[in-house]
Structure formats: C-alpha cells, structure tokens
Amino acid sequence: xxxxxxxxxxxxxxxxxxxxxxxxxxxxxxxxxxxxxxxxxxxxxxxxxxxxxxxxxxxxxxxxxxxxxxxxxxxxxxxxxxxxxxxxxxxxxxxxxxxxxxxxxxxxxxxxxxxxxxxxxxxxxxxxxxxxxxxxxxxxxxxxxxxxxxxxxxxxxxxxxxxxxxxxxxxxxxxxxxxxxxxxxxxxxxxxxxxxxxxxxxxxxxxxxxxxxxxxxxxxxxxxxxxxxxxxxxxxxxxxxxxxxxxxxxxxxxxxxxxxxxxxxxxxxxxxxxxxxxxxxxxxxxxxxxxxxxxxxxxxxxxxxxxxxxxxxxxxxxxxxxxxxxxxxxxxxxxxxx
Amino acid sequence: xxxxxxxxxxxxxxxxxxxxxxxxxxxxxxxxxxxxxxxxxxxxxxxxxxxxxxxxxxxxxxxxxxxxxxxxxxxxxxxxxxxxxxxxxxxxxxxxxxxxxxxxxxxxxxxxxxxxxxxxxxxxxxxxxxxxxxxxxxxxxxxxxxxxxxxxxxxxxxxxxxxxxxxxxxxxxxxxxxxxxxxxxxxxxxxxxxxxxxxxxxxxxxxxxxxxxxxxxxxxxxxxxxxxxxxxxxxxxxxxxxxxxxxxxxxxxxxxxxxxxxxxxxxxxxxxxxxxxxxxxxxxxxxxxxxxxxxxxxxxxxxxxxxxxxxx
Numbered sequence: 201x202x203x204x205x206x207x208x209x210x211x212x213x214x215x216x217x218x219x220x221x222x223x224x225x226x227x228x229x230x231x232x233x234x235x236x237x238x239x240x241x242x243x244x245x246x247x248x249x250x251x252x253x254x255x256x257x258x259x260x261x262x263x264x265x266x267x268x269x270x271x272x273x274x275x276x277x278x279x280x281x282x283x284x285x286x287x288x289x290x291x292x293x294x295x296x297x298x299x300x301x302x303x304x305x306x307x308x309x310x311x312x313x314x315x316x317x318x319x320x321x322x323x324x325x326x327x328x329x330x331x332x333x334x335x336x337x338x339x340x341x342x343x344x345x346x347x348x349x350x351x352x353x354x355x356x357x358x359x360x361x362x363x364x365x366x367x368x369x370x371x372x373x374x375x376x377x378x379x380x381x382x383x384x385x386x387x388x389x390x391x392x393x394x395x396x397x398x399x400x401x402x403x404x405x406x407x408x409x410x411x412x413x414x415x416x417x418x419x420x421x422x423x424x425x426x427x428x429x430x431x432x433x434x435x436x437x438x439x440x441x442x443x444x445x446x447x448x449x450x451x452x453x454x455x456x457x458x459x460x461x462x463x464x465x466x467x468x469x470x471x472x473x474x475x476x477x478x479x480x481x482x483x484x485x486x487x488x489x490x491x492x493x494x495x496x497x498x499x500x501x502x503x504x505x506x507x508x509x510x511x512x513x514x515x516x517x518x519x520x521x522x523x524x525x526x527x528x529x530x531x532x533x534x535x536x537x538x
Numbered sequence: 539x540x541x542x543x544x545x546x547x548x549x550x551x552x553x554x555x556x557x558x559x560x561x562x563x564x565x566x567x568x569x570x571x572x573x574x575x576x577x578x579x580x581x582x583x584x585x586x587x588x589x590x591x592x593x594x595x596x597x598x599x600x601x602x603x604x605x606x607x608x609x610x611x612x613x614x615x616x617x618x619x620x621x622x623x624x625x626x627x628x629x630x631x632x633x634x635x636x637x638x639x640x641x642x643x644x645x646x647x648x649x650x651x652x653x654x655x656x657x658x659x660x661x662x663x664x665x666x667x668x669x670x671x672x673x674x675x676x677x678x679x680x681x682x683x684x685x686x687x688x689x690x691x692x693x694x695x696x697x698x699x700x701x702x703x704x705x706x707x708x709x710x711x712x713x714x715x716x717x718x719x720x721x722x723x724x725x726x727x728x729x730x731x732x733x734x735x736x737x738x739x740x741x742x743x744x745x746x747x748x749x750x751x752x753x754x755x756x757x758x759x760x761x762x763x764x765x766x767x768x769x770x771x772x773x774x775x776x777x778x779x780x781x782x783x784x785x786x787x788x789x790x791x792x793x794x795x796x797x798x799x800x801x802x803x804x805x806x807x808x809x810x811x812x813x814x815x816x817x818x819x820x821x822x823x824x825x826x827x828x829x830x831x832x833x834x835x836x837x838x839x840x841x842x843x844x845x846x847x848x849x850x
Contacts, residue, residue, distance in 0.1 A: 273746050295748065302748035315739035319761040328757075329747040379743065 203286075205387055205419050206249040206272065211281035213267055213443075214238040241267040243443040243498065244281070246517060249387070254413065254420040256430045256451075258466070259440035265423045266310075268440070269391045272421065273307050274298055285387075303333050306380035310392040312372035316364035322350070322375055323360040326382050333383050345382075353378045353408060370401035374408060381412065389421045394429060406433060427470050431455055439463045442488070442498040445517065449524030459526045461503050497529065505530040561842045568842075571834035578828050582637040589630035590618070600625040605814050622802075622817045623809055624794075631797055632824055638798040639825070642713055643779040647771060649717025650778075654724020655767065659755045661725065662732025673729070676722035684719040685784065691715050692790040705793040712791055716778050727770055731763035765843040769836055776832035783825055799825045 783800025806818030
C-alpha cells in the first residue's frame with residue numbers, strides 16, 4: 201500500500217498568454233522591449249500518489265486541477281519540476297521513450313460527449329489502443345478481449361458496432377473507462393469524470409470505478425468539485441488553491457478536522473441535513489488570476505488570518521501529528537487553533 | 539426484455555451519406571442539379587460511344603462541310619448541332635470537350651485537396667511556428683491572382699519549350715497549374731476545423747494512448763472535418779473548369795486539336811459576328827449549365843451540412 205507510485209516534486213506550469221512571437225514586443229517609454237505575459241497555473245506542486253489509493257484533488261475552478269492532470273499525463277510540458285513513476289523520471293521523455301509509461305497511466309475525461317471520436321465505432325475505439333500496444337494479438341483474441349472489456353463495464357457486446365452518439369452519457373463514460381482499461385494501466389487520472397452526468401448515473405460510474413480498483417489494484421488521481429463524491433470515494437484528499445496544494449490529508453481527518461482556512465471554508469459550504477446551525481464561512485473577493493507569480497502564501501488575499509509573514513513568505517507544506525499535511529503559517533504559529 | 543437479434547437496427551456506417559441522401563430527395567433543385575451533374579459525368583465518360591463521329595477519324599474534319607448551322611435551321615440530318623469552322627460535328631466536339639474539361643477540373647481539385655488537406659492538418663495540429671509559416675505561405679499564394687500565376691507560368695512554359703511540346707503536355711500542365719495555385723482555400727478551411735476538433739478530448743485520449751501525430755491527424759481528426767471539404771470540393775471543381783476555360787480562351791490552354799469547352803468557345807468567338815453564332819454559343823451554354831449545376835450542388839451541400847443555418 202505504501203509504495204509511492206507517482207511522485208511529483210516542485211511542479212510548475214506557466215502558460216504564455218501572448219503566444220505569437222510578434223505580440224511579445226512592446227514599446228515602453230521609447231524602447232522596444234520583449235516581454236511575455238503568462239498565467240501561472242501550477243506554482244510548485246509536491247504530491248505523492250501511493251499504489252492502490254484514490255487521491256482526490258479538490259479546489260475551485262481555475263486552481264490548476266486539470267493542468268495538473270494534463271501535465272502528469274504528458275499532454276502539456278511542465279515548466280519546472282519533476283514527475284517520477286516508480287522512481288523513474290518521466291516528465292522529460294519524448295514520445296517514443298514515453299511509450300512504456302503510456303500503457304501504465306491512462307486518463308478518463310470530463311466530457312463524455314467529446315471524449316469518444318464520433319466517427320469511430322466502439323469496437324474501433326477500443327481496438328485501436330489494444331492492437332497498437334499489443335501488435336501480436338490475433339483478431340480472434342482481439343475480439344474476445346474487446347467483448348470482455350465491454351462486458352466488464354456493463355455494455356453488452358452487441359453494442360460494439362455502434363457509434364458513440366447512440367449511447368447515453370453514462371454509457372459513454374463507461375466506454376471511456378473501458379478504453380482506459382484496455383491497455384491494462386495501474387494508474388488512472390480521472391478529470392471530473394462525473395460532472396457531466398446525472399446523479400443516479402454518477403453513482404453507477406463511481407461504483408464501477410471502485411469495482412475496477414479492487415479488481416485490478418488501480419490507483420486513481422480523481423479530480424472533482426463534488427465533495428460528496430470525495431467523502432464516498434477518496435483515500436486521501438488534496439485541496440488545491442491557485443496552483444498550490446494547501447492541504448493534503450486522509451479523508452476522515454480532512455472531513456473531521458479541516459485545518460487550512462481555505463479547506464475550512466470549502467467544507468463549510470457543503471449543505472448538510474443534520475445541522476442547520478453551521479454558517480458557511482464566507483470568503484471575500486474572487487480568486488485572483490495568477491498572471492504574476494504570487495509572493496507569499498497563495499491564499500493571503502482572501503485569508504482572514506493573514507499577517508505580515510503570510511504576505512512575504514510562501515508556507516511550506518508541513519506534516520501534522522494526525523497525519524495531514526498543511527501549508528499555512530497561521531497553523532504553524534498556532535494562531536488558528538482555538 | 540430481450541429483443542431478437544434481427545430486430546436490432548444495424549449501424550449504418552455512413553451516417554453522413556445517409557444524411558445527404560435523405561436531404562437530396564427532399565430538395566427538388568438539389569436533385570435537379572445532381573441529375574444534371576451525373577448526366578454530364580456519364581456523357582463525359584461515354585463520349586467515345588455516344589458521339590456520332592469519331593474524333594480520331596481523319597474524315598472527321600471536312601472543310602467542305604464547315605459552318606453548317608444546327609439541324610433545326612439547316613435541316614441537315616447528319617449534324618444535330620451543326621459544324622464548326624473546320625467542318626467538325628459540333629455535338630461530337632462538345633462531348634469530347636466536356637470529357638476533357640471535367641477531367642482537368644476533377645484532377646486539378648484532387649491535387650488542390652491533397653495539398654490543402656496535408657498543409658491545413660499540419661498547420662492546425664502542430665500550431666505555433668509551423669502554423670504561422672504555412673499560413674503566411676497561403677497568404678502569399680492568395681495575394682497573387684490565380685489567373686495571373688497561371689498565365690505567367692503557362693506563357694513562360696510555352697516560350698521555353700515551344701508550342702509543339704506544350705500541346706503535347708497541355709492537359710497535364712493545366713492540371714498542375716490550376717491544382718497548385720488554389721490549395722490555400724482548402725488549407726484554411728481544414729485548419730479552422732482542425733483547430734476546433736483539436737480541443738476535443740478524443741484527440742487527447744488518442745495522444746495519451748501514445749498514437750503518433752500522423753495517425754491522430756489522418757485517422758482521428760480528418761474524418762471529423764470532411765463535411766466542409768466536401769462542399770469546397772464541388773465548388774472548386776466548377777472553379778477549376780472555369781479557370782481552364784478562361785485559360786483556353788486566352789490561348790494558353792488546350793490546343794485546337796484536343797479542344798476543351800474553353801478552347802471551343804474561344805475558337806467560335808472569332809466567328810460570332812460572321813453569322814456562325816452556334817460555334818460559340820452552344821459550347822458556352824453547355825459550360826454554363828455544368829457550372830451552375832455544380833455551384834447549386836455545392837451551395838445546397840453547404841446549407842445542408844451546416845446545422846447552424848436554419849431555413850423556415
């Protein structure tokens with residue numbers, strides 16, 4: 201259980217906002233200068249994903265969750281930092297060198313209506329990766345494998361000659377999962393796979409994912425907005441804010457005693473049936489767009505406990521006695537503890 | 539409840555074709571245009587069988603029978619549409635001319651499409667510098683009038699290699715010139731659709747599988763961008779035929795021994811005011827009807843394949 205599968209160290213990603221070369225030149229007080237605006241989506245993320253666990257990443261829109269997923273999968277190049285898979289560094293590999301890890305790591309996407317090629321039948325969609333990674337397979341074996349895969353995600357094998365638009369959203373998401381499983385990975389990144397689905401269908405897909413985890417000892421990096429799903433599904437939870445992880449804790453610890461002021465605010469926003477007393481903590485202001493690298497703590501602008509130190513130095517993530525890790529000066533100094 | 543297998547509706551592979559066919563049946567104008575186009579294609583294909591005279595026959599050209607008006611004027615049973623200045627049967631010449639014009643049009647557009655699709659896919663998919671470079675090339679190409687490029691190129695070729703040599707290869711050269719000058723139209727359209735498709739997650743999914751960029755471009759993205767290509771394809775064939783006709787009219791196209799519709803019109807134009815109007819007018823009408831049918835077909839396809847244009 202405690203073998204680290206993926207280790208991420210100091211991951212940073214900045215997107216340039218003026219991407220044409222000509223657009224980078226400006227006249228500034230009579231001089232022609234080159235300057236590049238960029239949005240810092242990730243500002244130094246450290247994260248370890250252990251074998252067999254489900255790490256849920258939560259955070260509000262624009263905090264870099266999806267960028268994290270895309271960087272891990274190699275869809276976007278990181279600006280800085282390292283990603284290791286079982287001790288092998290993978291972030292700097294080219295396509296050919298990465299091929300081995302492609303089989304080990306797969307992804308399920310958010311939008312089931314766009315993640316399957318509309319002009320390919322289910323059979324084609326599934327057979328392409330299988331025959332690509334296992335070219336030795338005979339056509340009979342291939343057919344058997346695809347039938348088995350479809351069966352295992354609850355789609356009847358007779359549906360394999362249909363096009364994606366003939367399926368419902370939940371079915372399509374299950375086909376996406378089947379595609380990810382087709383190369384027998386041991387790590388799956390799921391980027392909000394449930395957000396486009398009905399609640400009843402969400403449960404179906406979620407249960408299927410949990411079954412598969414048990415069956416194949418998968419590890420998940422599960423990105424979501426939905427804290428109810430997190431509570432149901434996660435082993436550990438990472439809370440992200442503006443491209444940094446501000447709290448990382450086992451699920452029970454996080455939901456029982458949230459420590460970081462942002463986590464507290466986030467959790468207080470869950471509507472509860474059992475209590476009516478708890479007022480949600482209101483955060484003032486909006487998430488700043490991170491065009492400049494933030495100085496100090498990323499949360500300083502909205503944090504009710506911020507002091508001078510928070511404006512100046514970025515807090516490092518520190519382990520707490522109960523197993524959670526928090527990046528906050530106020531907790532370190534004991535200002536926050538009641 | 540279980541359905542017997544036979545009752546399942548089998549997937550129809552070409553849903554796009556079904557969509558087009560079902561739309562065609564409902565639209566009379568489009569149907570008419572299609573029938574006209576198919577008729578032209580058939581006639582062009584079967585020209586050697588259908589034509590009353592054989593072009594290769596030395597008897598075909600008979601100056602004694604030049605300038606005979608069409609049958610309904612002259613009453614001459616042999617020549618339905620009359621004869622031209624060299625005494626050739628106009629109907630046969632037009633049939634062969636249509637064959638040539640269509641061949642040149644379709645081949646030229648095939649070259650345009652191949653070039654345009656490859657360049658557009660690359661520009662859209664790779665983006666960045668490659669995109670900038672390729673699209674600036676397209677801009678440069680578009681900033682010259684296609685006609686001008688063709689005229690300059692053909693004129694240089696004629697003067698360099700001589701008329702005899704040119705006449706021998708006229709068809710291939712025309713196809714190449716028309717084909718190579720108009721690729722930016724395809725490239726731009728494809729690039730625009732690729733930019734839209736590239737955002738979609740199925741492309742990411744394919745990349746995560748480790749599938750190479752060439753396969754992603756041609757197998758995953760291209761089939762999803764085919765609708766606009768189909769539209770441009772029909773309209774561009776019409777344009778290529780017109781371009782060929784114009785070049786032939788200017789004396790830079792097909793030689794008189796192998797007349798296309800354009801060179802027929804050009805030849806007949808000289809006799810226009812000497813009373814032999816049919817030599818010019820009949821090939822013109824043939825050309826105009828063909829171009830109109832193709833344009834109607836292209837316009838209809840564009841409207842039909844674009845879900846955003848609603849008709850009421």
